[in-house]
Amino acid sequence: THVVEVFSGKELTVVPSPGDVVTVRISQVTQRYAKCQILCIRDVELSESFSGLLRKEDVQAEQKDKVEMYKSFRPGDIVLSKVVSIGDSQSYLLTTAEDELGVVIAYGEGGVPMVAIGWQEMQCPKTFQKENRKVAKVVSELFEFEESVDK
Amino acid sequence: MKKVYFQTGLTGGAKGSSYFELGNSKVICSVLGPHEIKKKSEFSINGQISCKFEYASFSHRGQSQDRSSKEAEISDLIKTALESVVCLEMFPKAILDINFLVLEEDGGVISAALNAAGLALADASIPMWDLITSSCASLCDNEIKIFPNQSDEYCPSNDGLDMEGNVVLAYLIASNQIIFYHTDGVLSKESLVDANKKLIDTCKGMQAQFKSHLLKSFCEKNKN
Numbered sequence: 001t002h003v004v005e006v007f008s009g010k011e012l013t014v015v016p017s018p019g020d021v022v023t024v025r026i027s028q029v030t031q032r033y034a035k036c037q038i039l040c041i042r043d044v045e046l047s048e049s050f051s052g053l054l055r056k057e058d059v060q061a062e063q064k065d066k067v068e069m070y071k072s073f074r075p076g077d078i079v080l081s082k083v084v085s086i087g088d089s090q091s092y093l094l095t096t097a098e099d100e101l102g103v104v105i106a107y108g109e110g111g112v113p114m115v116a117i118g119w120q121e122m123q124c125p126k127t128f129q130k131e132n133r134k135v136a137k138v139v140s141e142l143f144e145f146e147e148s149v150d151k
Numbered sequence: 152m153k154k155v156y157f158q159t160g161l162t163g164g165a166k167g168s169s170y171f172e173l174g175n176s177k178v179i180c181s182v183l184g185p186h187e188i189k190k191k192s193e194f195s196i197n198g199q200i201s202c203k204f205e206y207a208s209f210s211h212r213g214q215s216q217d218r219s220s221k222e223a224e225i226s227d228l229i230k231t232a233l234e235s236v237v238c239l240e241m242f243p244k245a246i247l248d249i250n251f252l253v254l255e256e257d258g259g260v261i262s263a264a265l266n267a268a269g270l271a272l273a274d275a276s277i278p279m280w281d282l283i284t285s286s287c288a289s290l291c292d293n294e295i296k297i298f299p300n301q302s303d304e305y306c307p308s309n310d311g312l313d314m315e316g317n318v319v320l321a322y323l324i325a326s327n328q329i330i331f332y333h334t335d336g337v338l339s340k341e342s343l344v345d346a347n348k349k350l351i352d353t354c355k356g357m358q359a360q361f362k363s364h365l366l367k368s369f370c371e372k373n374k375n
Contacts, residue, residue, distance in 0.1 A: 006276050006369070012276070013185060013241070013242065013275075013276060013277055013278060015185060015198075015241070015242040015243065015244075015245050047186075048184075048186040048187065049187075050186075050187045051187060086196070086243055086244060088194055089188075089192060089193060089194035089244070092244075
């Protein structure tokens with residue numbers, strides 16, 4: 001038997017599978033986990049989101065018990081994460097326990113997208129208020145970000 | 152044999168769709184998904200298919216009848232057939248919505264729906280084992296009519312007419328497998344064997360047409 005794969009112009013039939021880097025939007029943050037919606041799988045944008053779950057112990061690689069969820073993510077944040085497993089009937093299990101994973105876009109209390117100023121902090125360019133996040137080490141994107149903020 | 156006409160990609164909102172005409176019978180099939188199962192209580196390592204078969208209220212001549220039980224039965228039958236063709240293990244925890252709407256009914260509706268399903272699934276780029284093709288026949292006094300009209304179709308209430316029965320078959324050509332086989336009436340073994348051969352030949356002819364159409368529409372879409 002041969003397997004033929006056809007790429008039509010439409011959205012590919014993709015489903016999150018373990019090891020994929022997915023782009024999610026945080027919808028709910030509690031002390032033990034954060035619920036999110038999976039918007040993109042690798043570079044494919046989905047028309048309908050899947051549900052994901054980010055547990056407290058999967059947020060960072062070191063000091064897993066010292067993590068505070070509200071200082072890592074807030075609702076509305078766009079986060080890069082990796083799929084750990086299919087999870088259960090409710091949601092896929094995700095992790096950000098790598099340098100390249102974490103928050104990429106976050107809006108501060110001023111309503112303006114914040115700029116990363118470290119691996120744990122972001123700052124609002126309007127109010128200069130600092131907020132804690134688990135920031136992703138996405139180097140080229142950070143530069144693009146600063147350019148757009150300056151404009 | 153009846154005239155066959157089909158088109159794909161007509162319904163903009165759906166991921167894949169097809170329109171299939173078998174003589175006067177007209178069926179639209181649309182495929183949506185795979186997307187997350189909203190009813191979160193069940194966990195399934197394989198994908199699921201939700202099949203909805205509906206007659207439009209203007210689809211038949213004569214008085215309107217309550218067809219909901221027939222629709223439910225046909226939905227179930229087609230779902231079982233499609234589950235064997237679609238690679239469900241490729242989308243765990245996700246559901247594929249396949250909807251059929253019969254615009255006009257004049258015999259061979261289930262067969263038209265299965266053909267439309269094959270085309271719509273291909274149009275939606277859903278991973279499958281093979282392309283579905285289907286044909287049907289009515290057997291009447293050793294005469295086999297491929298793609299009968301509604302008046303030629305066997306019906307339990309056709310008393311006094313010399314009908315034997317109907318056969319509907321859906322066939323996968325590359326794997327040489329029958330994924331759907333439905334009979335009505337009282338049929339003799341010889342006429343069944345004969346009918347099967349003719350139906351499979353009809354399916355093979357259909358598949359050639361389907362393939363050339365799908366290839367042409369794909370090339371046109373991706374010319375840029």
